[in-house]
Amino acid sequence: MYKIAVDLQGADNAPELLADGVVRALADSSDLCVYLCGDKTRTEKIFKGKSVDKKRLVIVDAPETVVNGEDPVAAFETKKNSSLAVGMKLCKTEGVGAFVTCGSTGAIFVTAMMTLEKIGNPVLLAELRKADGSPFCIADCGANVDCRPDRLVHFARMGNAYMKTLGVESPRIALLSNGAEDGKGNTLTKKANALLKDSGLNFIGNCEGTDILTGTADVIACEGFSGNILLKTIEGSVKAVLGEGLAMFDKLSDDVRRDDIHRVFKRLYNQYDYTALGGAVLLGFKAPIIKGHGAATAETVYHIIKNAYALVRNDLIRKIEAEFSV
Amino acid sequence: MYKIAVDLQGADNAPELLADGVVRALADSSDLCVYLCGDKTRTEKIFKGKSVDKKRLVIVDAPETVVNGEDPVAAFETKKNSSLAVGMKLCKTEGVGAFVTCGSTGAIFVTAMMTLEKIGNPVLLAELRKADGSPFCIADCGANVDCRPDRLVHFARMGNAYMKTLGVESPRIALLSNGAEDGKGNTLTKKANALLKDSGLNFIGNCEGTDILTGTADVIACEGFSGNILLKTIEGSVKAVLGEGLAMFDKLSDDVRRDDIHRVFKRLYNQYDYTALGGAVLLGFKAPIIKGHGAATAETVYHIIKNAYALVRNDLIRKIEAEFSV
Numbered sequence: 001m002y003k004i005a006v007d008l009q010g011a012d013n014a015p016e017l018l019a020d021g022v023v024r025a026l027a028d029s030s031d032l033c034v035y036l037c038g039d040k041t042r043t044e045k046i047f048k049g050k051s052v053d054k055k056r057l058v059i060v061d062a063p064e065t066v067v068n069g070e071d072p073v074a075a076f077e078t079k080k081n082s083s084l085a086v087g088m089k090l091c092k093t094e095g096v097g098a099f100v101t102c103g104s105t106g107a108i109f110v111t112a113m114m115t116l117e118k119i120g121n122p123v124l125l126a127e128l129r130k131a132d133g134s135p136f137c138i139a140d141c142g143a144n145v146d147c148r149p150d151r152l153v154h155f156a157r158m159g160n161a162y163m164k165t166l167g168v169e170s171p172r173i174a175l176l177s178n179g180a181e182d183g184k185g186n187t188l189t190k191k192a193n194a195l196l197k198d199s200g201l202n203f204i205g206n207c208e209g210t211d212i213l214t215g216t217a218d219v220i221a222c223e224g225f226s227g228n229i230l231l232k233t234i235e236g237s238v239k240a241v242l243g244e245g246l247a248m249f250d251k252l253s254d255d256v257r258r259d260d261i262h263r264v265f266k267r268l269y270n271q272y273d274y275t276a277l278g279g280a281v282l283l284g285f286k287a288p289i290i291k292g293h294g295a296a297t298a299e300t301v302y303h304i305i306k307n308a309y310a311l312v313r314n315d316l317i318r319k320i321e322a323e324f325s326v
Numbered sequence: 327m328y329k330i331a332v333d334l335q336g337a338d339n340a341p342e343l344l345a346d347g348v349v350r351a352l353a354d355s356s357d358l359c360v361y362l363c364g365d366k367t368r369t370e371k372i373f374k375g376k377s378v379d380k381k382r383l384v385i386v387d388a389p390e391t392v393v394n395g396e397d398p399v400a401a402f403e404t405k406k407n408s409s410l411a412v413g414m415k416l417c418k419t420e421g422v423g424a425f426v427t428c429g430s431t432g433a434i435f436v437t438a439m440m441t442l443e444k445i446g447n448p449v450l451l452a453e454l455r456k457a458d459g460s461p462f463c464i465a466d467c468g469a470n471v472d473c474r475p476d477r478l479v480h481f482a483r484m485g486n487a488y489m490k491t492l493g494v495e496s497p498r499i500a501l502l503s504n505g506a507e508d509g510k511g512n513t514l515t516k517k518a519n520a521l522l523k524d525s526g527l528n529f530i531g532n533c534e535g536t537d538i539l540t541g542t543a544d545v546i547a548c549e550g551f552s553g554n555i556l557l558k559t560i561e562g563s564v565k566a567v568l569g570e571g572l573a574m575f576d577k578l579s580d581d582v583r584r585d586d587i588h589r590v591f592k593r594l595y596n597q598y599d600y601t602a603l604g605g606a607v608l609l610g611f612k613a614p615i616i617k618g619h620g621a622a623t624a625e626t627v628y629h630i631i632k633n634a635y636a637l638v639r640n641d642l643i644r645k646i647e648a649e650f651s652v
Contacts, residue, residue, distance in 0.1 A: 131566040142504055145512035178468055178554035186471035186551045209558025213566035225512045226552050228504035232535025233556055237563035240457040240539035241594055245571065248590045264574045268567055 001056075002312045003096040004305060005035040007083040009065040010103030012295050018102070019046045021301025025309065026052050032309050035096055037062040037087040062086035066103060068294060072110035084108060088115040091287035097312035100279075100304050102292040109143065112285050119320050121151065122284035123158045124224065126231050127166075127307070128274045131213045135166055138220045141280065142228040149191035152221050153199050157323045158283045159219030160201055165314035174207035174217035176226055182206065188223065196221070209233070231274070238272040279304040281311070288316055327382075328638045329422040330631060331361040333409040335391040336429030338620050344428070345372045347627025351635065352378050358635050361422055363388040363413040388412035392429055394620060398436035410434060414441040417613035423638035426605075426630050428618040435469065438611050445646050447477065448610035449484045450550065452557050453492075453633070454600045457539045461492055464546045467553040467606065475517035478547050479525050483649045484609045485545030486527055491640035500533035500543035502552055508532065514549065522547070535559070557600070564598040605630040607637070614642055 006022060008015035015038055022034055033056045036043055040061035047057060062083040066075040079085065084103050088111055090096040101108060109122065124143035127135055139159035144151060156173045163171035175193055177185040182193055184206060196203040207217050209230065222230065242265050249261045274280075275293040279300070282289040290308045292300045332348060334341035341364055348360055359382045362369055366387035373383060388409040392401040405411065410429050414437055416422040427434060435448065450469035453461055465485035470477060482499045489497035501519055503511040508519055510532060522529040533543050535556065548556065568591055575587045600606075601619040605626070608615040616634045618626045 131570050145504065176555060178471065178551050178558075189551075208562075209555045209560075210562035210565075212559065212562055214562065214569075225504050225515075226555050229502060229535045229552050229555055230559055232504075233538065233559040234535075234563045236534075236536035236538055236540065237560045237598075238567050239536075241564050241567055241598065242571075243540075244457050244597075245568075245590060245594055248593070249587075261575075264571060267574070268571055271570075272563075272567065 001031050001033045002029075002309055003033045003035060003094070004308045004312065005037055005087040005090045005096045005099045006301075006305060007037050007062070007087045007099070007101040007103060008301065009038050009062070009083040010067060010101065010107070011292070013297060015043065016046055018296065018298050018301045019050065021298040021305060022057070023050050023052050024298075024302045025305035026056055028306065029309055032056065033058065034305070035060050035087070035090050035094070037083040037090070039063045060086055060090065066107040068104045070104070070107065072104070072106040075107050076110050076114055084111045085115065088112060092116055096287065097317075098287050098308040099289045100292070100301070100308045101289065102294060102296040102300070104294070105291065108282065108289060108291060112282060112289055116285035116287060118285055119317070120158065120284050120324055121154055122282060123155050125158060125162055125281045125283055126274050127162070127281065128231075128234065129271050130215075133271070135163075136218050136220065137162055138222065138227050138231050140222065140224040140227050141231045142224045143282065144224040146225075147188065147223040149188055149195055152188070152192035152223060153195050156196060156199065156201055156203070156219060156221040158320065159221060161316060161319040161323045162281070162283070163218045164319050165311055165316045168218050170202045171218035172204045172216055173201045173219045173221055174204050174211075174215070176220050176222035176230060177206035177208065180206050180208055180211070192221070234272060235274065238269070242269050275300060279307060281307075283320065286317060327357055327359045328355075328635055329359045329361060329420070330634045330638065331363055331386075331413040331416045331422045331425045332627075332631060333363050333388070333413045333425070333427040333429060334627065335364050335388070335409040336393060336427065336433075337618070337622050339623060341369065342372055344622065344624050344627045345376065347624040347631065348383070349376050349378050350624075350628045351631035352382055354632065355635055358382065359384065360631070361386050361413070361416050361420070363409040363416070365389045386412055386416065392433045394430045396430070396433065398430070398432040401433050402436050402440055410437045411441065414438060414615075418442060422613065423643075424613050424634040425615045426618070426627070426634045427615065428620060428622040428626070430620070431617065434608065434615060434617060438608060438615055442611035442613060444611055445643070446484065446610050446650055447480055448608060449481050451485060451488055451607045451609055452600050453488070453607065454557075454560065455597050456541075459597070461489075462544050462546065463488055464548065464553050464557050466548065466550040467557045468550045469608065470550040472551075473514065473549040475514055475521055478514070478518035478549060479521050482522060482525065482527055482529070482545060482547040484646065485547060487642060487645040487649045488607070488609070489544045490645050491637055491642045494544050496528045497544040498530045498542055499527045499545045499547055500530050500537075500541070502546050502548035502556060503532035503534065506532050506534055506537070518547070560598065561600070564595070568595050601626060605633060607633075609646065612643060
């Protein structure tokens, strides 16, 4: 049985609106057990009428919620029974393999630092899809700004372990830069480029913003500032161009098959919607933390639980440990 | 008469394939005079059969070409009659207001530094279109990496002057960061944020990658490393998603009107193809240098000459001087 702790509190949508994601994920995998951390009475009420295998849905009382905008450290100090704190404690004490939440990033980060055992340093990783549908990841995409060069090698290793859980045998690592040649970059990436060459990783050199969705890299290594810009620019650009395209098509005359067109746009939109896919994954702890965005829906929750399940099943933590024992 | 120097050498396509861009631009504006810098015999031959007002096409002999991959400093030292060197000299001595080239960035930069009088520091600016069709610019997008915070204010001022030439009265300046709140960013952008607040510019705060194409900023200020990632990621993401979309539509059955669909995709593609629009503009000198990409076509040349013409006509250099005399 693979155990995943799930926190439906702290998102924009109420737990009532998110619960069906849990139901669907449980129905998909008979060896998945969800530890649902939330106000017990409310949670029992939510799941009462739903068709789930009750043995695989453990409701764990966590009556407090850390809300968005709350000071993360103060929240950790005062709300010992928050769904965040309770969920992470389960990862430490109950052999729960991963934690899924749509709570606020700062609070997640602080609670993890205070609660979980570390492996390496924290890295926020995002899994996306390339134009050909194959997965790749960006590491780091926002947890670390102002890094030293060796941290980029660390991010590359985390990405390497992550991609291995997706079945990529020898992930190709690229370093995000402003030019493909080795000599291109800022002081940080020039040094990191040299370190990556000596890292033993399958380092394929620098990559540029133009190469990300159509290139060959499985892992884009970068410090969190530019990684965040990369991630959000992909998201923003895809949404902008699809939004416009759809508006243009809607103006075309009726004999264009609207349904087909909408289906194509929907599929394109979904392909690049990383938050709906696997969410962002916080690594660097003994259990991966999968974070859906604040505006998560039941669909998002379904996908991020599925991702958490796959990471546990494919032994991400052991792969990370192997990466760092080299 | 607005004088523009044009260099058709050093691009992937031969001058013969690019010349029609010059012809079209001359036909559009009766007060445009092009100083075409290239091998005289060859250039005369190229334009012989073409319908242009010969009084407004001055052929200036520049028999040498700086090729891509050549060491920029060595090229400057040895090729005194290159089209780059000759064109920039015209900007200094003949009252030519701008220089248009598809040559290599490094060589352009070195030649400009050695030839032209400076105003401020060099900035590479790219003009793009937002989803609503309105223009905005990214400054810097690659000329400066490893900047001090005050340089970002400098880039913002250059962008401010540039957007004024496009008729934007009080350009809204945003600082590229990994979060919209003032507290978000790395050490550099946090300091730059504070400086921008005191700059007298119309600073609207931080912006994220998600906001660029749909947001309200007219100028995205950033250091060249992240600006380059931003620019190229927009380009790469748009191309990837449109390429996929088109492939999907082409598979749909015949009663979908292929022509309409292709027209929509072409229009979307063009909207975000900044290299076809106005090219990248190197500022910081007494004449703006408009650089088309190496793979430029006659269409590109047409657009970048048009942009150069607009910048000269709308007095960009005087606007930059005003910006820095505050």
